[in-house]
Amino acid sequence: MRGQKQEGLLLDEPLIFERSQPGRRGTDVPRHDQRADPHLPPHLLRPPIEGFPEVSEPEVLRHYLRLSQWNYGAATTFYPLGSCTMKYNPVANEAFARLPGFAFLHPLTPDELAQGALELLADIERWLAEITGMAAVTLQPAAGAHGELTGMKMIRAFHRDRGNPRQKVLIPASAHGTNPASAALCGYTTVTLEGNQIGLIEPEAVRRAMNGEVAAIMITNPNTLGLFEREILHIAELVHGHGGLVYLDGANLNALLGVAKPAHMGADVMQINLHKTFSTPHGGGGPGAGPVAVSAALEPYLPIPRVVRTAEGWRWSEDFPRSIGRVRTFHGNFGMHIRALAYMMALGGEGLAQVSRLAVLAANYLRVRLAEAYHLAFPGVCMHECVFSDKGFDATGIKTLDIAKRLLDSGFYAPTIYFPLVVPGALMIEPTETESKETLDAFIEAMLEIAREAREHPERLKEAPRHTPVGRVDEARAARRPVLRWSPPAPNK
């Protein structure tokens, strides 16, 4: 139990199950046309679930409100989580998604009675196609990784149709872990490409690895070091030359809006993380949405169903014989599509282009200011994020983890740490375009102060965080003795 008496914000909140008292209820169920007949044979019946909460409505509200207060979120503080693009989530979009005509719409409503929803989906497909330069888009996938899986399935189907699904996929060492995992799920073995001294993939490395057994390269651009793969055109040409395909991981699309279109880079398939680039809330870890955009050659393989235009209006069609099939139920994370379209329309073409310019400006501002005190993994101009490390703190015994924990004491969320793997002790910082210069300056001050503390008072970092709802959590213990749920106490009999 959190037993410590605190002043101010109460930090001692039991589990909802521990708030239960027999007989309390948090909702009243309408009992219309209720009859005594149980309708089911007795052997199928279950008694009310032992241990389920018995809590009144105000207590349930207070419980979850208190829990919310223990979270840092992008709306409440700077959240520079590299590679996640924690930009502002416009509040109005929450209201649009909740309009009754959307929120109460059943997914199997006949198409002629859901024309507004279908048109909205066709709209967002059009916007995403224009932004990426790609030929067609599916909105089905529920997340970025789900989009990767969908895209790799399409790549496999494309090759299989040509007689050989091929065996390998080339993946840079700096890639997100989802890339190799998605490739493996589709039956591919992965070949790791090491970057050069300045963090980029060399065409020569691709040329050496490339042959008729390579199905695709999965390349993130800008890469996870925040650097644009300058040789992308050359690399794509090499891959295409052997009949391979280019999967572009769109995780970092926030740097490219109106700057460069993935289709022009030679991308055949890409996923778009709506929760990053297009502002839909991250939700503490989902729901996101991971639409996939493809070139004309891959279009026949898009998952079903697809929105099509007919003389009678918009329709769902499953009539695509070469489709990889379905990747989920119904039509994708529609609620997220509404929010993403609202965001794009709020900005318009020029606003979207400004997003990337300001995101890159902010990242470079941080890069230059923080380089005074921290080791920059790869010097030079970055795109929308930059990667530092704990190199140079060896004498103090201070590690990246300690720096991150101390930042929490300053009221900031921590950057992404220990990723990408190619940078030991990485600190990956992504400010986004929605943070003011004052916020960036405050963050810089905090980081510079931590660097000073590391040398003068390293114990303050080792003991951090101290001003958070809980202190440093014992992660080893959680893994050694997993306790993954609450269990009701044994009944006294």
Next chain:
Amino acid sequence: MRFFPHTQADIEAMLATIGVSNVDELFEDIPAQLRERARLELPPGRAEFELRRYFEALAQRNLASYERCFLGAGAYAHFVPAVVDHILQRAEFYSAYTPYQPEVSQGTLQATYEFQTLAAMLLGMDVANASMYDGASATAEAVLMALRLRPGRRRVLVARALHPQYREVIRTYVEGSGSYVLEELPYGAEGTTDANALRSALADDVAAVVVAYPNFFGAIEDLATLVALTRARDALAITATTEPLALGIVRPPGEFGVDIAVAEGQSFGIPLSYGGPGVGLFATRLEFVRNMPGRLVGESVDTAGRRAFVLTLATREQHIRRERATSNICTNHGLMALAVAVHLSLLGKHGLRELAETNLARAHALAAALEARGWTRPFRAPFFNEFVVTHPQARERYERALERKLLPGTLLARWYPELADALLLCVTETPSGEAVDELLAALAPTSQ
């Protein structure tokens, strides 16, 4: 632009610090031939009130009413108490991300731990993960997990009475990830999976058997028999539940010895929203926990010995194990899992049971009324809040009900050609009594 805080002075100060004279200089690593073609041919930005008008106009072109909805088939019109959405709209919850820093993410972590507990209890299983995308992808992941646990076994038996879209998603996931064979288990006259067909299909090369509970026809499968047959051949028994409210009154899969139980959690606190986002529940036996996909929250302590929650057993996951991970899933459906936790906490031990009873009674009342008016109920297995009825004029009467702005279930022929005149109907707590009467009048006019 209202989302950008930068003044011209800010931009100039930042450029000066960086040591460049304009923003374009920051993009010089990008080949000119890409930059030259990058202009976005898109309309100008719009103010909030213009957007509101636009989306309201689109929303009005959809027939969306819980009052008049008799459609289920994997997505259910259930009432969501106001407290649920109030909590979901807390930006502290929705604008946070993966709780990598547990010290400032205890809200997300504790709520997820509560979700895991509720999901495990509801399904009657040892342990549940932090959630999946939806019920169908959770089912597909369960099949992949079974294939990992039974290496060398190549066949997976999937009930035809499982939601057709779930079957399609399993096929998409399994195809190309190895030389596996999916086989269909037929349903029998009762509308439940044919145990004899299962008996003859089972062999030592079967890794898993997947059945729905309740199934697509609303029928409650005889899990005791199906699981006993499955486990006798050391295959894994997997159940998928599209309407988890049923488990408020029907014995849960875990009590029958199921190995992996998954569900779509949309029924609890999540609006229909045209089918997404929903949330996948995924539960299994403790012994299989390290083979489970997705993330997990565990209990631990902080430096002062206070209880604290943290992501754990992450070595199964893609960011650590990369190509050898148990799944490529990176996040979960955190906010939707929160909705499930809040709604189930409000319903609680007795509310859940009562809501299930209400659904059960209303569905059985409508089924009986239709039978009394000339419709046939072809399947006699016990059902919860969904059932199949047939009539020679099913299609035209269905159309007639649609014309009256009712959503009269769904015709099954689309997925089951053998069920030409069949309608799948669902009754939850939300349709009004008047709508039920109107539906009866449309489907079974007394004057004919």
